[in-house]
Amino acid sequence: MSSVRALAGSKSGSGEVRWSAKRRPEPGPSDHSGAVRHARTVATALALVPVLIGVGVLVGYALRIAILVQLRSDLPPMYPNAAVGFIIAGTAVLFQLWSGPRVARVAGTVGAVLLTVIFGIHLIENLLGAGATLADRLLMPANPVVEPTTVVANRPVLETCLSMLLLAVALYRTSRGSRMGAGGQLAATAATMIGLTALLGYLYGVDRTVLGRSSVATVGMALHTASSVACLGLAILLCRPLDGWVGLVSRTGAAGTLSRRMVLVAVAVPLLLSGSLAVVSHVFVDNTALALSIVAVVQVAAITAVLLSPLQALARFDRERAEAIAAAGRSRDALQEQIPLMEALRSELAYVPTDIDARITLVSHVEPAHGVLAGDWLDFVAVSGQPDRFRLVLLDVSGHGAASAMFALRLRDALLVSLVRGDPLTVALSELRVFFRSMAFITTALVVEIDLHRRTLTWVNAGHPPGLCLNGSSVVSLDPTGPLLGLTNATWHQEETTFPPGAVLISYTDGVTEARNASGVLFGEQRLRRTAKRWGPQGAAATVSALVSESKRHSAGSYADDATVVAIEAPALEPIRSTDSESRDHDAALWGPAHDLAPAWIELTQEPSTITVGRHLVRDQLGGHAAELLTSELLTNAVQHGSEPISLRITTRAGSTRVEVRDANVNRIPQVMAADHERASARGMVLVQALARSWGVEVASHTKTVWFEVTTG
Amino acid sequence: MVTEPMRLDTHVDGDATVVAARGEIDFSCVEELSRCLQGVARNRPLVVDLSLVTFFDSTVLNVLVAEHNVRSPLTSVALVVPERFLRIFDVTGLTDAFKICSTLRDAMDAVRDD
Numbered sequence: 001m002s003s004v005r006a007l008a009g010s011k012s013g014s015g016e017v018r019w020s021a022k023r024r025p026e027p028g029p030s031d032h033s034g035a036v037r038h039a040r041t042v043a044t045a046l047a048l049v050p051v052l053i054g055v056g057v058l059v060g061y062a063l064r065i066a067i068l069v070q071l072r073s074d075l076p077p078m079y080p081n082a083a084v085g086f087i088i089a090g091t092a093v094l095f096q097l098w099s100g101p102r103v104a105r106v107a108g109t110v111g112a113v114l115l116t117v118i119f120g121i122h123l124i125e126n127l128l129g130a131g132a133t134l135a136d137r138l139l140m141p142a143n144p145v146v147e148p149t150t151v152v153a154n155r156p157v158l159e160t161c162l163s164m165l166l167l168a169v170a171l172y173r174t175s176r177g178s179r180m181g182a183g184g185q186l187a188a189t190a191a192t193m194i195g196l197t198a199l200l201g202y203l204y205g206v207d208r209t210v211l212g213r214s215s216v217a218t219v220g221m222a223l224h225t226a227s228s229v230a231c232l233g234l235a236i237l238l239c240r241p242l243d244g245w246v247g248l249v250s251r252t253g254a255a256g257t258l259s260r261r262m263v264l265v266a267v268a269v270p271l272l273l274s275g276s277l278a279v280v281s282h283v284f285v286d287n288t289a290l291a292l293s294i295v296a297v298v299q300v301a302a303i304t305a306v307l308l309s310p311l312q313a314l315a316r317f318d319r320e321r322a323e324a325i326a327a328a329g330r331s332r333d334a335l336q337e338q339i340p341l342m343e344a345l346r347s348e349l350a351y352v353p354t355d356i357d358a359r360i361t362l363v364s365h366v367e368p369a370h371g372v373l374a375g376d377w378l379d380f381v382a383v384s385g386q387p388d389r390f391r392l393v394l395l396d397v398s399g400h401g402a403a404s405a406m407f408a409l410r411l412r413d414a415l416l417v418s419l420v421r422g423d424p425l426t427v428a429l430s431e432l433r434v435f436f437r438s439m440a441f442i443t444t445a446l447v448v449e450i451d452l453h454r455r456t457l458t459w460v461n462a463g464h465p466p467g468l469c470l471n472g473s474s475v476v477s478l479d480p481t482g483p484l485l486g487l488t489n490a491t492w493h494q495e496e497t498t499f500p501p502g503a504v505l506i507s508y509t510d511g512v513t514e515a516r517n518a519s520g521v522l523f524g525e526q527r528l529r530r531t532a533k534r535w536g537p538q539g540a541a542a543t544v545s546a547l548v549s550e551s552k553r554h555s556a557g558s559y560a561d562d563a564t565v566v567a568i569e570a571p572a573l574e575p576i577r578s579t580d581s582e583s584r585d586h587d588a589a590l591w592g593p594a595h596d597l598a599p600a601w602i603e604l605t606q607e608p609s610t611i612t613v614g615r616h617l618v619r620d621q622l623g624g625h626a627a628e629l630l631t632s633e634l635l636t637n638a639v640q641h642g643s644e645p646i647s648l649r650i651t652t653r654a655g656s657t658r659v660e661v662r663d664a665n666v667n668r669i670p671q672v673m674a675a676d677h678e679r680a681s682a683r684g685m686v687l688v689q690a691l692a693r694s695w696g697v698e699v700a701s702h703t704k705t706v707w708f709e710v711t712t713g
Numbered sequence: 714m715v716t717e718p719m720r721l722d723t724h725v726d727g728d729a730t731v732v733a734a735r736g737e738i739d740f741s742c743v744e745e746l747s748r749c750l751q752g753v754a755r756n757r758p759l760v761v762d763l764s765l766v767t768f769f770d771s772t773v774l775n776v777l778v779a780e781h782n783v784r785s786p787l788t789s790v791a792l793v794v795p796e797r798f799l800r801i802f803d804v805t806g807l808t809d810a811f812k813i814c815s816t817l818r819d820a821m822d823a824v825r826d827d
Contacts, residue, residue, distance in 0.1 A: 548716065549716065549718075552716070553718065557717065557719075611740050615739065616716060625797065628768065629768070629770055629801070632770040633770055636770065636771075636772060639740065681775050683771035683775060684770070686805050687771055687801065687804060690804035690805075691804065
């Protein structure tokens with residue numbers, strides 16, 4: 001038996017593979033991942049620039065190599081305190097890029113504090129116009145390698161201080177987590193702008209930047225200072241490439257492409273404009289009118305040229321979109337052509353056997369996995385010439401779609417012929433072997449013969465989930481009696497159990513037990529058995545209804561795989577000879593199980609799921625909306641305000657049906673309240689009053705019964 | 714018959730919040746609907762779309778009335794109710810308490826007129 005279990009296990013295992021293969025590829029954490037990798041490389045390179053420049057300048061001071069400190073004698077030098085600042089800032093940025101969050105946080109905070117202290121003091125000194133201070137003397141060598149050029153002392157100019165303070169803010173914000181926030185991004189952007197302004201000043205041959213005062217002695221940032229500031233600002237922005245406007249630019253897809261090209265326009269246009277103005281005014285110093293006209297023409301040409309790039313991108317997106325829409329339309333048309341074929345297959349497989357014999361109550365629920373063709377199939381036939389022998393077959397072909405549906409149909413036709421003919425069950429299964437020569441769908445089956453005369457169940461189970469025979473508190477499991485279908489040289493044996501009056505036979509496919517909840521927990525055989533055991537005594541309809549609603553509740557409403565549940569009730573009375581059955585047909589249609597007794601009270605528990613199960617029972621018997629609605633109202637009252645035991649009875653007579661709900665709380669009698677559209681309760685009995693043909697309450701010593709009657713066709 | 718448990722989908726359309734329900738709603742799951750309605754912004758009109766609901770009972774009416782009472786008179790609740798359920802509102806005297814429309818578009822127009 002253990003080998004059989006293993007085979008059954010491997011079947012559901014292959015179900016897993018099939019399912020994961022069907023699943024769409026997981027979307028990545030974002031559509032940026034490529035950009036993130038590149039951003040880290042570029043940011044590292046940018047952060048290394050100020051560190052190397054800073055070290056170079058310090059070496060220049062130490063070894064008195066003037067060119068490292070002051071690139072040319074007429075250009076401003078970088079001061080050692082600025083060099084120290086760049087080394088600190090660059091190193092802190094490298095920590096943000098390459099170390100874990102805790103180290104990065106410490107490095108960012110320490111770097112930001114040091115920068116704030118050094119350049120905060122210098123900024124105040126600059127603003128106050130103070131003379132050489134302690135800070136300057138501490139950091140400036142006694143006999144400098146270059147002459148100080150700033151207004152007052154050997155310290156960085158105002159804009160250097162300001163940009164370093166902005167960088168300190170940005171660094172601090174970056175070290176606080178995965179997002180730097182708008183404030184941090186603004187600070188880093190502003191510092192970058194200051195650095196770039198100074199660099200442009202050099203490019204255009206103006207050595208005073210926008211921020212530099214126009215005083216004669218004031219000289220702007222050193223060339224290497226400006227480069228370092230710009231590099232640091234960009235490096236910090238690239239530490240968080242998914243954030244804010246940087247994230248917009250680093251996106252893939254249409255939005256990203258367009259953003260990048262627009263940024264290009266935003267950068268190129270002003271540069272071209274100011275550059276052309278600088279050149280033209282330098283060349284045509286004497287002829288302002290000519291200069292202006294040339295500038296105007298150059299500008300028009302330049303702007304048009306750079307705008308072409310985003311416009312071309314837009315045109316391409318339009319074209320791609322049109323192509324995608326056309327392709328989607330074509331595949332939809334192709335699908336439409338297949339629909340009639342799929343519908344034909346679906347209706348063949350969804351056939352639910354009914355009316356085989358008046359003595360048999362069979363209730364089934366067949367549900368394909370959402371929107372696809374099922375490979376489950378169920379049938380119930382009488383053995384020809386044997387009035388008391390019936391055969392139930394439940395078959396599960398792995399996979400969904402047309403191929404597995406066709407395969408299930410071929411197996412069905414062959415199997416039905418031999419089952420009706422009365423072949424032994426084991427022979428019927430063995431003969432299916434021929435179909436598995438070319439196809440490899442994993443298939444399980446449970447075939448049960450019901451003998452009403454002997455009151456027995458005989459079964460052969462080919463790797464299928466065990467059926468259950470419920471009789472009072474005893475449960476007989478119809479376990480596998482051999483391997484899956486289609487294995488070469490497979491043999492099965494048959495087993496037998498009794499099927500006494502009142503017993504219920506349950507069979508299902510693994511789609512029911514494998515219904516998963518959000519955290520992946522299966523509904524499972526244990527839960528299924530518990531539910532079946534609790535509802536079995538209430539009959540086939542109640543059991544199927546409860547199994548479907550419980551397993552669906554577990555999986556929040558949908559099955560991942562095809563799910564089939566079928567239940568058959570053993571006749572309660574002595575088996576009726578089939579010659580009598582015609583005269584019983586009328587009663588059978590009215591009363592469900594074929595006997596003359598009034599229907600039994602169905603025991604219910606005092607929990608909300610009872611309401612769902614109860615009204616489904618009424619709906620399945622009566623259809624129609626009103627009876628289900630009113631049953632829901634009575635059961636809601638019983639569950640909310642009544643007390644156990646709670647029970648339900650449905651009695652159908654010609655043209656009318658009475659539904660009764662009984663509970664043990666005799667102190668609370670339902671009443672119809674006056675219509676009040678502001679009261680948020682007690683509308684149930686208003687509905688009963690309005691929609692039932694008649695209703696009433698019967699109070700006995702320990703029970704209260706609320707009933708209603710509706711007209712039924 | 715295939716039964717479909719309740720599912721809720723909330724989205725914002727213009728000024729209004731739309732809560733679209735589908736499947737069957739009874740006492741066993743009405744609490745979820747109630748929480749959902751309590752969770753949406755109360756300074757905006759609310760449209761509850763019942764057109765894909767296959768079953769509901771008076772517990773749903775109670776939740777809708779409670780929500781209406783909390784919002785009234787500042788913002789309104791409009792309902793999209795298919796024809797087959799109109800009688801439930803009719804016999805409980807709730808037809809005039811809500812703006813009851815047959816399509817989502819009508820309901821959106823109704824709340825926009827406020």
